Amino acid sequence: MAAGAALLTTALSGCAGPGRTDGTGRPSTSGTASVSASASASAEVGPSGGTVGAAGSACELPVRFDIARHWKAKSIAAGKEPGEASDKKDDTLGGALADSLLRQGPVTAACEIDAKPAGNIGFLRVWTGRTGDADAGGVLRAFVAAEDNVSKAKYHSFTTGGGVSAVEVEYLWTSELLEETKKESAFAVSTPDGPVVLHLGGMDTEEHEEMRPAYDLAKHTLELA
Secondary structure: OHHHHHHHHHHHOOOOOOOOOOOOOOOOOOOOOOOOOOHHHOOOOOOEEEEEEOOOOOOEOOEEEEEEOOOEEEEOOOOOOOOOOOOHHHHOOOOHHHHHHOEEOOEEEEEEEEOHHHOOOOEEEEEEOOOOOOOHHHHHHHHHHOOOOEEEEEEEEEEOOOOOEEEEEEEEEEEOOOOEEEEEEEEEEOOOOOOEEEEEOOOOHHHHHHHHHHHHHHHHHOEEO
16 A cells, blocks of 8 residues: 555656645745747757657557656556566555546556656656547647646647657646646647657746756657557
8 A cells, every 4th residue: 555655646746736746845936937829939859868668668658759868767557667567456556546646537647757867846747548539639638628727728739750740738737725827738649559648747837947858859759659
């Protein structure tokens, strides 16, 4: 039970819901935020520190992409390193509660890539859906709709560096508890194995912008696995 509780704490810090802090316990310090007219305006790509998504990587996914240098990837779905045996007791911890916490709209948390080793507070998280789910745009809109206190969402289509059609959104999320608003970004692609959503949060808008090069690196390198 302790292992499962730790997994949920790590996996869900900064995901969705009021009062989130991206696992630091510190509240957002950004009182204002704004969404640019085009998410493609931010094009600075960070240096690569490896690839996730392929078989044998830290997170096996329907896509693969580069992660930023010093960022640390870990599977959320299993909460274990690749190849490590599953513990059935841990798998059942929390039951329906665990399942609901690990879901947002039509997708389930599959991988988190931690920025703390690189000096930032936040995560790039990967969410996956079932084969046959709606198109990337529909999945992304449902993902955002499942998050409370969202405003000023702006969507646009683009093609990843790996040639995959994608839909991106930038929006504002407001904590009612802290009365703070911050910027968040996400994009979604469709694959033969189901939709994939990559989401970048952050402790506040300043942290979000500092982590954007890692997010843009994923956009520029993402391809089907």
